[in-house]
Amino acid sequence: xxxxxxxxxxxxxxxxxxxxxxxxxxxxxxxxxxxxxxxxxxxxxxxxxxxxxxxxxxxxxxxxxxxxxxxxxxxxxxxxxxxxxxxxxxxxxxxxxxxxxxxxxxxxxxxxxxxxxxxxxxxxxxxxxxxxxxxxxxxxxxxxxxxxxxxxxxxxxxxxxxxxxxxxxxxxxxxxxxxxxxxxxxxxxxxxxxxxxxxxxxxxxxxxxxxxxxxxxxxxxxxxxxxxxxxxxxxxxxxxxxxxxxxxxxxxxxxxxxxxxxxxxxxxxxxxxxxxxxxxxxxxxxxxxxxxxxxxxxxxxxxxxxxxxxxxxxxxxxxxxxxxxxxxxxxxxxxxxxxxxxxxxxxxxxxxxxxxxxxxxxxxxxxxxxxxxxxxxxxxxxxxxxxxxxxxxxxxxxxxxxxxxxxxxxxxxxxxxxxxxxxxxxxxxxxxxxxxxxxxxxxxxxxxxxxxxxxxxxxxxx
Numbered sequence: 001x002x003x004x005x006x007x008x009x010x011x012x013x014x015x016x017x018x019x020x021x022x023x024x025x026x027x028x029x030x031x032x033x034x035x036x037x038x039x040x041x042x043x044x045x046x047x048x049x050x051x052x053x054x055x056x057x058x059x060x061x062x063x064x065x066x067x068x069x070x071x072x073x074x075x076x077x078x079x080x081x082x083x084x085x086x087x088x089x090x091x092x093x094x095x096x097x098x099x100x101x102x103x104x105x106x107x108x109x110x111x112x113x114x115x116x117x118x119x120x121x122x123x124x125x126x127x128x129x130x131x132x133x134x135x136x137x138x139x140x141x142x143x144x145x146x147x148x149x150x151x152x153x154x155x156x157x158x159x160x161x162x163x164x165x166x167x168x169x170x171x172x173x174x175x176x177x178x179x180x181x182x183x184x185x186x187x188x189x190x191x192x193x194x195x196x197x198x199x200x201x202x203x204x205x206x207x208x209x210x211x212x213x214x215x216x217x218x219x220x221x222x223x224x225x226x227x228x229x230x231x232x233x234x235x236x237x238x239x240x241x242x243x244x245x246x247x248x249x250x251x252x253x254x255x256x257x258x259x260x261x262x263x264x265x266x267x268x269x270x271x272x273x274x275x276x277x278x279x280x281x282x283x284x285x286x287x288x289x290x291x292x293x294x295x296x297x298x299x300x301x302x303x304x305x306x307x308x309x310x311x312x313x314x315x316x317x318x319x320x321x322x323x324x325x326x327x328x329x330x331x332x333x334x335x336x337x338x339x340x341x342x343x344x345x346x347x348x349x350x351x352x353x354x355x356x357x358x359x360x361x362x363x364x365x366x367x368x369x370x371x372x373x374x375x376x377x378x379x380x381x382x383x384x385x386x387x388x389x390x391x392x393x394x395x396x397x398x399x400x401x402x403x404x405x406x407x408x409x410x411x412x413x414x415x416x417x418x419x420x421x422x423x424x425x426x427x428x429x430x431x432x433x434x435x436x437x438x439x440x441x442x443x444x445x446x447x448x449x450x451x452x453x454x455x456x457x458x459x460x461x462x
Contacts, residue, residue: 051416056456064448070153071117076105078443080164081430084199090144093173095162098134123158124207135159160191164220176218212256214296222323233318239304240315246353260290261312268311285365320382331379340370341379386437393428
């Protein structure tokens with residue numbers, strides 16, 4: 001069992017994920033004047049993969065289709081990801097956003113012949129023809145100096161459309177299914193859950209759904225290391241909730257807890273989307289309260305609509321989320337008048353999840369709203385840089401960029417996906433820094449998918 005002190009200790013030891021916002025307003029320190037990365041002038045990559053600013057380089061860490069240490073193939077559609085320090089090296093845990101029929105990207109081979117190399121009883125679900133569901137996570141153990149792969153294997157399987165998730169301060173990765181498909185012709189079990197993968201696992205773990213965290217189109221999670229409360233986004237088109245899960249036992253999510261939806265205090269069904277009218281402007285900050293989510297198993301796939309009718313705030317396509325120092329940021333990929341994305345900031349109550357929070361409520365702020373694709377095109381996964389800026393992966397219809405956002409809300413460009421062999425610019429996914437803050441890892445969901453490591457003069461920005 002993890003108590004609050006253990007969570008804080010584990011958080012400090014695991015990564016920089018929970019300390020990167022020290023320079024942001026409201027964190028008790030003044031912003032330090034500093035330069036930013038070039039806003040233009042990326043250098044064209046002669047290899048046609050990734051354009052970067054002068055002085056920055058990248059290397060390819062892992063590519064779809066490679067044979068892994070367990071004899072399976074590296075599955076495709078790389079997505080959310082996080083880094084961890086473990087006893088045997090630098091560890092990445094990575095999602096695979098795969099649907100049941102994408103056999104050409106399967107870890108088991110196009111014909112499923114490699115399925116017998118693992119303990120299939122540990123899979124959450126299998127197709128009726130025993131070829132296995134293809135979604136899940138892979139774990140990569142890297143040499144910290146060279147980034148050479150020491151071990152790469154399937155760490156969770158039998159799941160469906162594992163999009164994003166988030167790291168925990170006790171050293172695990174929560175992977176989320178972005179679907180609500182039910183048991184039926186090709187599925188033996190209902191889907192739409194979150195699952196936990198310990199970062200120090202060195203073989204396929206048993207896939208156990210965290211059912212108390214609800215069944216819906218999960219996208220990502222972030223954990224407050226001071227309370228153990230988990231915040232969740234929902235990637236539902238047009239209507240979505242922003243939720244929190246108060247665990248019965250911090251650090252042990254499988255023991256259950258309370259799932260609640262954010263509500264703007266004094267406003268029923270407050271519409272944050274700003275599609276028709278700008279009810280919420282950048283810089284606006286509102287007091288919130290939380291309402292209990294009823295029937296989180298979501299039998300009719302209407303969890304957002306039911307709770308918006310009960311007064312919950314109205315979001316659209318919740319995506320990436322990351323916790324900083326006493327606050328978190330999350331994205332809504334098609335929010336705003338241009339439908340090009342919003343970034344929200346949430347500051348928890350000093351008594352978050354306790355009886356006294358009504359007297360000192362948490363606050364929701366609209367931090368950034370993109371005016372168009374040329375500024376930021378449909379923000380998706382995010383992380384927080386060691387120097388305090390947000391790092392944002394785009395998932396828009398045109399060219400795809402990695403953007404940075406300063407504490408003042410200024411948006412700048414870090415990288416461009418230069419690979420478009422199929423005619424489409426694929427999305428960036430899973431940005432995360434190495435625990436020492438020197439390397440930005442990023443996934444590009446092209447075919448083939450790749451995990452890239454970006455190095456450069458990051459520290460010059462501080």
